Amino acid sequence: MKQKICFLMKNPFTLGGEQRVVSVLSNILINHGFSVTILCTDSFVANYDLYQLNRKVKVEQLNITGHLLYKIVNLFYKIIRFVNRKTNLLKRNYGILNVIYCNKWLKKNLIKTIGRNHYNYVIGVGGTYTLFVASIKKMVNCKVIGWQHSSYEAYFLTKDNCSWHQDVLFEKSLSQLDQYIVLTNYDKEKIDSRFSIQSRVIPNPKSFESAIVSNLDHKSFVAMGRFEYVKAFEDLIDSFYIFSKKNADWNLYIYGNGSYKERYINKIKQYHLENRVFIKNYTNDVKKVLLDASIYLLSSRWEGFPMSVLEAMEMGLPVISYDISAAKEIITNNSGILVPSRDIQKYADAMSKLVNNPNLLQKMGECAKINVGKYSYNTIYEIWYSMFMELDSK
Numbered sequence: 001m002k003q004k005i006c007f008l009m010k011n012p013f014t015l016g017g018e019q020r021v022v023s024v025l026s027n028i029l030i031n032h033g034f035s036v037t038i039l040c041t042d043s044f045v046a047n048y049d050l051y052q053l054n055r056k057v058k059v060e061q062l063n064i065t066g067h068l069l070y071k072i073v074n075l076f077y078k079i080i081r082f083v084n085r086k087t088n089l090l091k092r093n094y095g096i097l098n099v100i101y102c103n104k105w106l107k108k109n110l111i112k113t114i115g116r117n118h119y120n121y122v123i124g125v126g127g128t129y130t131l132f133v134a135s136i137k138k139m140v141n142c143k144v145i146g147w148q149h150s151s152y153e154a155y156f157l158t159k160d161n162c163s164w165h166q167d168v169l170f171e172k173s174l175s176q177l178d179q180y181i182v183l184t185n186y187d188k189e190k191i192d193s194r195f196s197i198q199s200r201v202i203p204n205p206k207s208f209e210s211a212i213v214s215n216l217d218h219k220s221f222v223a224m225g226r227f228e229y230v231k232a233f234e235d236l237i238d239s240f241y242i243f244s245k246k247n248a249d250w251n252l253y254i255y256g257n258g259s260y261k262e263r264y265i266n267k268i269k270q271y272h273l274e275n276r277v278f279i280k281n282y283t284n285d286v287k288k289v290l291l292d293a294s295i296y297l298l299s300s301r302w303e304g305f306p307m308s309v310l311e312a313m314e315m316g317l318p319v320i321s322y323d324i325s326a327a328k329e330i331i332t333n334n335s336g337i338l339v340p341s342r343d344i345q346k347y348a349d350a351m352s353k354l355v356n357n358p359n360l361l362q363k364m365g366e367c368a369k370i371n372v373g374k375y376s377y378n379t380i381y382e383i384w385y386s387m388f389m390e391l392d393s394k
Helices: 017-033 068-087 094-101 102-118 127-135 151-156 165-176 184-194 233-246 261-270 286-289 307-314 325-330 343-357 360-376 379-393
Strands: 004-009 035-040 057-062 121-125 143-147 178-182 220-226 252-254 277-280 295-298 317-323 336-339
Touching: 004 017, 004 102, 004 127, 004 295, 017 035, 017 379, 035 094, 035 102, 068 286, 094 127, 094 165, 102 127, 121 127, 127 143, 127 165, 143 379, 151 184, 165 184, 165 220, 178 379, 184 220, 184 325, 220 233, 220 286, 220 307, 233 261, 233 343, 261 277, 286 307, 295 307, 295 343, 307 317, 307 325, 307 360, 307 379, 317 343, 336 343, 336 360, 343 360, 360 379
Parallel strands: 004 035, 004 121, 035 057, 121 143, 143 178, 220 252, 220 295, 252 277, 295 317, 317 336
Antiparallel strands: none
């Protein structure tokens, strides 16, 4: 009989690294004989082609959002959550925090759905759904797992982000889980110390494998991601402007969608770089984009475990990144350059260093391709499988 896995999340058919990695992992598990369901708390329009999600993966919605009372109460809770996020008013009040962050209608329907489908493992994707699955642990007959998708700093130390002002919820909840998953050794150290648990490190797998790589003869930098605050693509434009004063040949391409798009366009106009910096819409043809580039740029303020970096390295591109915790664990063994966070000038210097040293560029590209091998499908699957077997033995 197939082992049944359920991922609980908002919606897998929107743009984001979380959605992509759930799709990739679901495909891997399906290919190894597991039954996989993605259970959504939001309405969705199925788009299996967005991340090439295997159509054997079931995607279902917890049908509660149409209930009028739910909408009214949820709006009230949303207001309280907003106030708490801004003021930390509820600070140590676990009871109220649990009510406003772990909606009882959702929990009730989740328990029924788990019981009806007899899942072996239910995995809460991200902080919010980690809290949900922890809160129902005693009421379901399955293993419950929390899966952190960003860095410790992003979850607990960044104002108004992720799990800001929810520390007491995590203090009470993480110990109730059968397992809590983090993406890096750095996050494990921080989480285990802060919440007195034993989390497990499982990096993200690369989203595809390629037999071909870029020949690195295209005079193009490339970056990909959501056009939002966290990605800080405006930094790339600032650094490229400094770089462009001494280089007239290389261009910058930034792919994605989001609310910051006009901000980027205006900055490009401000620097008169319309013919050298190009804002492009999100693309499914990631391989083609990377093959047409020679250096990948990451400017994020934080990341969990950036899939785009793994994809770039798989295509043989060296990476220039700020020295955020996730990048430090991926960009090793001479596969790229780490720059002090938010240092625009040093980022521009790193761009010049690679552009002006073709031998170094080629060497780093080769190292990137080798280095990313440890995030192969089979390697990451074995880590997940070992965890499942260990949990089953308890």
